[in-house]
Amino acid sequence: MCARTELIPPVSKEKPGYKVWNGARAIAEAVKVADVDVISAYPIRPYTGIMNALAKMLADGEFKAEIIIADSEHSQFEIVKHASATGARTFVGSSGVGLLYAFEAVTATGLGSVPVVGVIGTRALDDPGNFGMEWTDIMTTRDLGWLISWPRDVQEATDMTIVAYRVAEDKRVLQPHFIAVDGAAITHVSAPVIPPDKETVAEFLPPYDPPYRIDPEEGAVTKAMHIAPSLIGTEQRKVIDYSFKRSMDVIVEAWNDFSKYTGRKYPPFIESKNMENAEIALIGMGAYMKDVEFVAENLRKEGIKIGTVRLRYLRPFPAEELSKILEDVQSAGVIEFAFSYGSPYRTGPLYHELATSLYHLDKRPKLLDFLFLGGREPRTEHFKKAAEKLIDIKNGNLPEKRAYWLTLRGEDI
Amino acid sequence: MSLEEFRNIKKLPSEDYYTAGHRTCAGCGPALAYRLVAKAAGPNTILIGPTGCMYVANAHQFLTSPYAVPWYHTQLGGGGAAGIGTAAALRALMEKKKRKKEEINVIVFGGDGAMADIGLSGLSMGLSYDFERLLYIVYDNEAYANTGIQASSTTPWGATTTFTPEGSLKRIGNERYKKNMALFAASHPNIKYVATATLYPPLDLMNKVVRALNSGGPSLINILTPCPKGWFSEPSDTVILSRLAVETGLWILWEYSEGRFKLNYRPNPRRHVKEYLRLQGRFSHLDPEDIERIEKMVEEEWPYWEESDKIGKIIIPFIH
Numbered sequence: 001m002c003a004r005t006e007l008i009p010p011v012s013k014e015k016p017g018y019k020v021w022n023g024a025r026a027i028a029e030a031v032k033v034a035d036v037d038v039i040s041a042y043p044i045r046p047y048t049g050i051m052n053a054l055a056k057m058l059a060d061g062e063f064k065a066e067i068i069i070a071d072s073e074h075s076q077f078e079i080v081k082h083a084s085a086t087g088a089r090t091f092v093g094s095s096g097v098g099l100l101y102a103f104e105a106v107t108a109t110g111l112g113s114v115p116v117v118g119v120i121g122t123r124a125l126d127d128p129g130n131f132g133m134e135w136t137d138i139m140t141t142r143d144l145g146w147l148i149s150w151p152r153d154v155q156e157a158t159d160m161t162i163v164a165y166r167v168a169e170d171k172r173v174l175q176p177h178f179i180a181v182d183g184a185a186i187t188h189v190s191a192p193v194i195p196p197d198k199e200t201v202a203e204f205l206p207p208y209d210p211p212y213r214i215d216p217e218e219g220a221v222t223k224a225m226h227i228a229p230s231l232i233g234t235e236q237r238k239v240i241d242y243s244f245k246r247s248m249d250v251i252v253e254a255w256n257d258f259s260k261y262t263g264r265k266y267p268p269f270i271e272s273k274n275m276e277n278a279e280i281a282l283i284g285m286g287a288y289m290k291d292v293e294f295v296a297e298n299l300r301k302e303g304i305k306i307g308t309v310r311l312r313y314l315r316p317f318p319a320e321e322l323s324k325i326l327e328d329v330q331s332a333g334v335i336e337f338a339f340s341y342g343s344p345y346r347t348g349p350l351y352h353e354l355a356t357s358l359y360h361l362d363k364r365p366k367l368l369d370f371l372f373l374g375g376r377e378p379r380t381e382h383f384k385k386a387a388e389k390l391i392d393i394k395n396g397n398l399p400e401k402r403a404y405w406l407t408l409r410g411e412d413i
Numbered sequence: 414m415s416l417e418e419f420r421n422i423k424k425l426p427s428e429d430y431y432t433a434g435h436r437t438c439a440g441c442g443p444a445l446a447y448r449l450v451a452k453a454a455g456p457n458t459i460l461i462g463p464t465g466c467m468y469v470a471n472a473h474q475f476l477t478s479p480y481a482v483p484w485y486h487t488q489l490g491g492g493g494a495a496g497i498g499t500a501a502a503l504r505a506l507m508e509k510k511k512r513k514k515e516e517i518n519v520i521v522f523g524g525d526g527a528m529a530d531i532g533l534s535g536l537s538m539g540l541s542y543d544f545e546r547l548l549y550i551v552y553d554n555e556a557y558a559n560t561g562i563q564a565s566s567t568t569p570w571g572a573t574t575t576f577t578p579e580g581s582l583k584r585i586g587n588e589r590y591k592k593n594m595a596l597f598a599a600s601h602p603n604i605k606y607v608a609t610a611t612l613y614p615p616l617d618l619m620n621k622v623v624r625a626l627n628s629g630g631p632s633l634i635n636i637l638t639p640c641p642k643g644w645f646s647e648p649s650d651t652v653i654l655s656r657l658a659v660e661t662g663l664w665i666l667w668e669y670s671e672g673r674f675k676l677n678y679r680p681n682p683r684r685h686v687k688e689y690l691r692l693q694g695r696f697s698h699l700d701p702e703d704i705e706r707i708e709k710m711v712e713e714e715w716p717y718w719e720e721s722d723k724i725g726k727i728i729i730p731f732i733h
Contacts, residue, residue, distance in 0.1 A: 071538035078488060082495040223486065
C-alpha cells in the first residue's frame with residue numbers, strides 16, 4: 001500500500017507589479033520580449049528550465065519563434081550560429097559538459113563574429129550527476145571571443161539577458177554573448193521579479209540588423225573562417241580584440257539607457273559596497289555575493305573596515321576600474337568557484353585575472369584565493385572565515401599560501 | 414515558383430553559380446558535382462560547406478571565392494545543424510514578416526566524412542524536421558581526401574587509404590563495408606526525397622536536385638564523386654569512372670520519393686567490376702579472387718534492388 005499524499009501548492013505572495021519566478025522562467029520571459037526568432041535546445045541541468053519555459057510559451061502561442069530540438073550541444077550551437085548569420089535573433093544555452101560538447105561551435109561563433117546570445121547555467125565538470133555549482137564550464141570559454149556577464153539575482157539575470165542582445169548586436173561589437181548564471185542559485189531559486197515589459201524592451205532594443213547576412217538578398221556573400229594565415233588571420237583577431245575594447249563604451253551606454261527606460265539602475269561593470277575607506281575587500285561574481293555582502297555588513301557593524309566588490313562582466317574585464325577601487329586596500333580575497341590545476345600558486349582563473357589587473361600598481365593589496373570547488377555549497381561561515389584570514393594578513397601576519405579550499409573536509413594541504 | 418526539370422543537356426542555362434576561383438585538383442569529381450548541383454538549384458540558393466575538400470580547396474586561400482550565391486562554412490560535423498539553422502532563420506523571419514516571403518534553397522554540400530561519420534547525428538536531426546527546400550548533399554569520394562586520404566565509413570571494401578594501407582599482415586586494406594547513406598536517409602519518417610547519383614548521367618543528377626528541392630521537405634542526395642588524388646586514378650577518367658560505377662552495378666541509381674522506391678537505371682548487360690576497379694590504384698593490390706568477391710557481392714545484391722523496384726518499397730539488400 002502506498003500512502004497518498006496531498007500535494008500542497010506553494011503559496012506565493014506577489015507584490016503588485018511583481019511576479020514570483022525562478023531564474024529559468026524569468027530569463028525565458030526576457031527572451032520572449034526580446035522577440036527572438038530562432039531558439040535551439042538540448043537538455044542538461046541546470047539551464048534546461050529556460051528551454052522548458054520557452055517551449056511552453058511557444059506551445060501556447062505567447063510569441064513566435066522557431067524552436068529546434070537539437071541532437072547534441074554541438075548541433076545546438078551550430079544552429080544558432082547559422083540562424084544568426086542569416087539574420088535571425090537567436091537564443092541558446094547549456095551547462096557543464098554540454099557546453100564543452102559544443103566547444104568547437106562556440107569557438108567558430110566567436111571568431112565568426114556572430115552575435116548569438118546564450119545563457120550558461122554553471123555546473124561542475126564532470127563527475128556525472130554532480131549538479132553542484134562550479135564555474136569551470138564557462139571559464140573555458142574566456143578566450144573565445146564571447147562577452148560574458150554575471151548576474152547576482154533573478155531580476156538582474158532577466159535584465160542582463162535583454163541588455164546582452166543590445167550589446168552583442170551593436171555594430172561596434174558584433175560578438176556573441178554569454179550570461180553566466182550560477183546554477184541552482186539563480187536558475188532554480190524563485191524571487192519577486194519586475195517582469196520585462198514588451199513595449200519598453202522594443203524601444204530599448206533595436207531590431208537585429210547585421211551587415212552581410214547569408215541571404216540571396218545580400219548577393220554572393222562568402223563567409224569562411226579559414227583564411228591562409230599569411231593573409232588576414234592576424235587582422236581578423238585584431239578586429240575582435242578591438243570590438244571588445246569598443247564594447248566597454250557600448251556596455252556603459254546600454255546600462256545607462258536601460259535605467260532610463262526601466263528605472264532600474266545598475267553600475268555597468270562593478271558593484272562595490274563600502275569600499276570608500278575599506279582596508280580589506282572580498283571580490284567575486286554571481287549569486288553568492290549576496291551572502292558575501294551579508295557577512296561583510298555584519299563585520300562592518302563590529303568596526304571592521306571591510307568592503308565587497310562584485311564584477312558584473314568577466315569579458316570584457318574592467319581592469320582599470322577595478323584597480324582604482326582596490327589600490328588603497330591592504331588585503332583582498334577572491335571568492336571563486338573555478339580552479340586551474342597546476343596553475344601559478346595553485347589558484348583559480350578569476351584570481352589570475354585579478355592579479356594581472358593589480359600587478360602594475362605601485363601599492364596593491366595582498367591577494368588571496370578562496371576556492372569553493374566540486375559543487376559543495378558554501379555557507380556564510382565560510383565567507384566569514386575568508387574575511388578573518390584577510391584581517392589576519394592586514395594585521396601583518398604573512399599568509400602561509402595563496403589559495404584556501406574553505407569547504408574542503410580534511411586537511412587543506 | 415518551383416524549379417523546372419531539365420529536358421535536354423543542350424538546353425541547360427549558361428549561368429553557373431559555382432564558377433572559377435577554386436583550386437581543386439585536376440579531374441576533381443566533387444567540384445564537378447558542385448557545379449552541376451549549383452547550376453540546377455539556381456540563383457535563389459544558400460550553400461553551406463562543412464569542412465572538407467569542398468571547403469578548403471574552394472577558395473579563401475587567396476581571398477577568392479567560386480560561389481556566385483551566398484555561402485557559409487560550417488564545422489566538420491555541423492552540416493545537419495547549419496542547414497537547419499539557416500532554414501529556420503529564413504522561415505522565422507518570413508513568418509514574422511521581418512523578411513519578404515520567397516522560396517530559397519538551402520543546400521548543405523558535405524563530404525562522406527562530414528556526413529556519414531562525424532556529422533551523422535546532426536544530419537539525422539536535420540532530416541527529421543520539415544523544412545522545405547532543405548537539401549543535404551553527400552558528395553562521396555569514399556575517404557577523407559582533404560587530410561590525405563584516410564578511410565571513412567563509406568570507403569569500400571578492399572580500398573587502400575593512409576589509415577587502411579595494405580600490408581603483409583593486413584593484405585586487403587580497408588576491411589569494412591561501405592555504409593549506404595541513401596538508405597540511412599530513407600529510414601527517416603519525415604523524409605520527402607532521397608536519391609543516389611553520380612557525375613554520369615549529368616541530367617540524372619541535376620533533375621534529382623530539382624526534384625529534391627521541389628519535394629516540400631528535407632531531402633538527401635548521395636553523389637558518388639571519383640577523386641583522382643584519393644583513388645589513384647587519371648584526372649581524365651573521372652567521368653568514365655562515374656559511368657563505369659553505374660554500368661558495373663556497383664553504384665545503383667535510385668530514388669525514393671514520398672515513400673516510393675524506384676530504380677533509375679539497370680545495367681544491361683552488366684559490366685564486370687574489374688573494368689571499374691582496374692582504373693584505380695587504390696585497388697591495385699587486390700588478387701583476382703578479391704575482385705571476384707566484389708563481383709559476387711554486386712551480383713547477390715542486385716535481385717534485392719530489382720525486387721525493391723517491383724514493390725516500390727525498400728529492402729535492405731546487403732548479404733555479405
